Amino acid sequence: MNETAADVAIVGAGVIGAAIAFYLTRRGIRPLVIEKEDPAAGSSGACDGLVFLQSKKPGLHLELAIESRRRFEELAQVLGPEIEFRPSGGLCLIENEDELAALGRSIAAQRAGGLPVELIAGEEVRRLEPLVSERILAAGFSPLDAQVNPYALTFALLRAARAGGARLLGGEPVVGIETAAGRVRAVRTPRRRIAVPIVVNAAGAHAPEIGRLAGVEVPITPRRGQLLVTAARPPLLRHGLISARYIAAKFNPELARSGEMGFSLEQAESGNLLIGSTREFAGYDRRTSFEGIRAVARRVLPVFPALASLPVIRTFAGLRPYTPDGLPILGPVASMEGFLMAAGHEGDGIALSAITGEMLAAHIAGDSPRFPLEPFRLERFSTAEAA
Amino acid sequence: MAAERFEIAIAGGGPAGIACAAVLAQAGVPGLLIDEHPRLGGPGLRDAAGAFSPFAPAWARTVRAIRSLKKEALTVLPRTGLIGIEPGPRLLLAPEEGGLREIACRRLVIATGARERFLPFPGWTLPGVIATGAVQMLLKQGILPAADFVVGGAGPFLLAVAADIVRRGGRVRALANESRLADLLPPPGLLAGQGVKILDGLLRTLRVLVSGTRIAHGTRLLEARGAGRLQAVVTARVDKSGRHLPGTERVVPAALLAMGFGFTANIEPAQLAGCPLFFEDTLGGWLVQTDESLRTGVEGIYAAGEVTGVGGAEKSLLEGRLAGLAILEEMGRLDAAGRGEITRLQRKRKALLSFGRWFNRPSRFAAACRTNWFASLPDELTICRCEEVRLRDIRRTLAAGCRTPAGIKKATRCGMGVCQGNTCKGILQEVVAALTGGPPGGFPPPSVRAPLRPVDLGLLGGDTV
Amino acid sequence: MSGRRLPYPARGAPVAIRLNGRPVTAFAGETVFAVLCHEGVFALRRGGPGRPPRGALCGMGVCQECRVTIDGTPDRRACMTLVAEGMEIETDGR
Ligand SMILES: Cc1cc2nc3c(=O)[nH]c(=O)nc-3n(C[C@H](O)[C@H](O)[C@H](O)COP(=O)(O)OP(=O)(O)OC[C@H]3O[C@@H](n4cnc5c(N)ncnc54)[C@H](O)[C@@H]3O)c2cc1C
């Protein structure tokens, strides 16, 4: 068994682990990133690339997302065009009066929270996106909504982190965490023991496994999303698009189960359209199902009938790390010194990657984070239970 | 969604699928035979018409089997792609016209055959560089696609194709086979059972030689050249470790390059169904694991033909029949004579597997040769033709810390295009093995998901018919 | 034209089709790929940086390199489609 040491170990090279490594190196800290497969092998390599703000709940969730979005312009400059960041603006499509009323309320609250977003009429929607059918009554439009290539972002963050001194240990799962006297001492892989005082759990939907290794209960459940990819085409769509129902389904599992889940749609820079996605609790099963992929197709067609002749060339599924209150779990864990959480971003991990990286890095460096960690800590769940 | 029910579904209408369908239809078991091509027979037979060479009795038998298929029990669906399998088994079918169909069946026979294996070299994306099998199919349809050919790649199939071209009046300017002659000669043990095939091989060699073609072994396709389409092929000799010998280059003008490096099985439907696989380079790479009666590791699912080991039409015919008989036995519909035949077929199958091993070995280079092949290729060479991924991208991604073909696929999009990696996923595995010093087969084949073939969004979201 | 039709016992009846707007005689039972080869049309689509022409590779439905527009529908595999009277074939590799 090899013996090594590190100042900080990050478990998981998804977008979250990569962002933390990136922001740590900017503060002169050189972490070791441990990944059981390859970078972006998890959800960060099986998702859309919407950096969406309209889909965030007014309040803490939205504020966090706006803080994250602010950092993307800079990331695009530092990491370069390969991350395919596009400040395209986004539309949230409304199909009926109920959605109109609900979205109207949410938009008012989001505006109060500082998000530039407005309600636009159906005609205006069709002017912005000519393929949208008459079914759409109106839409929320925010110029801050943006798109990025999530895998490329993950790889670029890691590359920049490695240039700044971070190390990547790929192909080795973390299988043990040694603790003594209530604090972390070391992590183990099948091949080595790494003495380390700080361990960041950035294992996405697998965060509960890593938590268990340190005796920490983590309330994260995998929530599967199945996605369709079409053949590449010249530009057909200009914005990131989601249906109002998709947002509703995200916060309401009942709705998600009832099939009223809406869709998300974007055209990647490669020209492929990504059509998402189901929200299912199906354990760690990453297969797609006839039912799932056909449901996604069925939902998008009435709104985009012109896409009917577009070939779907593949499908895939990713596991969103779902938490009971829809917010990620970030920061130190009271019961285990040196064990930090950075997981549970559900369907927002790409959008929230930058701020998550920044907050964790600031905390580890001993600075006060630009955004308070307190409301995102693990203990919020035990307090809720106690109360 | 209500699915149509069938007792048995057979995926693939090549020799294996047909032989299986024939047995079951004869016994009156209601079955379904699916093939995405308009005509049954598989790529080896498909367009052939009229007389068959006495050296290829399997083809004549296949044709007889097609003609005699008992249509009362059997539903044949040509032009229908199998695009998904779910536990059940349930199948998702995409007919060339009309809506998708969902089929529920009690038993499924996967007989989806093999495809040609390609290795990349500079110019392999030029129009006019086409598969040896494609040229052969054109000849079988009565079309000579050009006057001047080069045939190149590796393995014994090259000679067969060159002979066909010559016989149909084309000129083969060069036959460049990376395999060495010694590797192409069958071992004495094989000669016994395969006399007809061997004699056939000798006659073909004679025919090609008499036509004036230079047959060069240990010779590599170095480059395909041309402006907008193929005009010439550069070949060069290679040493025993696969390094090309400078000074031995030859530039051969040609309108078409018929190119192939052996075969690889179409295991994707079996992967979708969750069937356990195994890797044996000399049987064609990743293959479907079965028992002696061709049962896969998944209840109710059988595999027959090239998907269990690339071994030729004779083996596929035998396995199709064997799978059919095994199913009848399971259904309690087989008499003692039938059971006796099962035993005989199982024994004969072993000999045909040995033939397969000989057939595939020359196209599977030793590790050193493979490493030297890929090491010599230029950075700008296209590996994934659909997504335009260059060798440079793969080398960079490896350097950036990715270790597996799956990781490289995500990072570079290699294999993510319209063909779903059918052409390049094997290449990617070999590139990674070569560049990292790992063994071929050291990585599991990339996961597959429905749809196995592109399908219009409107059909996917539409009603099943 | 670069290809030749050989004596072939199973050749079907002649069918009139159009290839890139040009009238062409093909025979029932032939794949579109076969007819394209016979007519010497090997470049079928454009791909990649600089959009160089690309042509069919496998001839058996797996590589998707033979995609052409048939009767107005793009992305049909030439090697998996049989010609039919009146068929219009457009290639993008010219
Ligand atoms: C269909 C779908 C669509 C989505 N669309 C969007 C979107 O448009 N916008 C958006 O912002 N978000 C989206 N998301 C959500 C986003 O993908 C996730 O929130 C995000 O990727 C989570 O990142 P992560 O780094 O926490 O997890 P992951 O990317 O899963 O990374 C965790 C890593 O940890 C590794 N790991 C696990 N166990 C171990 C171990 N024992 N040892 C070492 N390593 C381990 C895994 O291999 C993995 O690489 C979507 C998700 C899905 C499924």
Ligand SMILES: Cc1cc2nc3c(=O)[nH]c(=O)nc-3n(C[C@H](O)[C@H](O)[C@H](O)COP(=O)(O)OP(=O)(O)OC[C@H]3O[C@@H](n4cnc5c(N)ncnc54)[C@H](O)[C@@H]3O)c2cc1C
């Ligand atoms: C290009 C080529 C040329 C060959 N030429 C010769 C030759 O000249 N002489 C010789 O002896 N042997 C030849 N062979 C080998 C011979 O074809 C095989 O040994 C034998 O035909 C294999 O039979 P099979 O039934 O196992 O598979 P195949 O004959 O390959 O049949 C498999 C069938 O499955 C269908 N299929 C595959 N996937 C799907 C899907 N997802 N949905 C629907 N249908 C599907 C295919 O269309 C095909 O018809 C050739 C093989 C190839 C690939």
Ligand code: FES
């Ligand atoms: S030539 Fe490969 S799919 Fe038609």
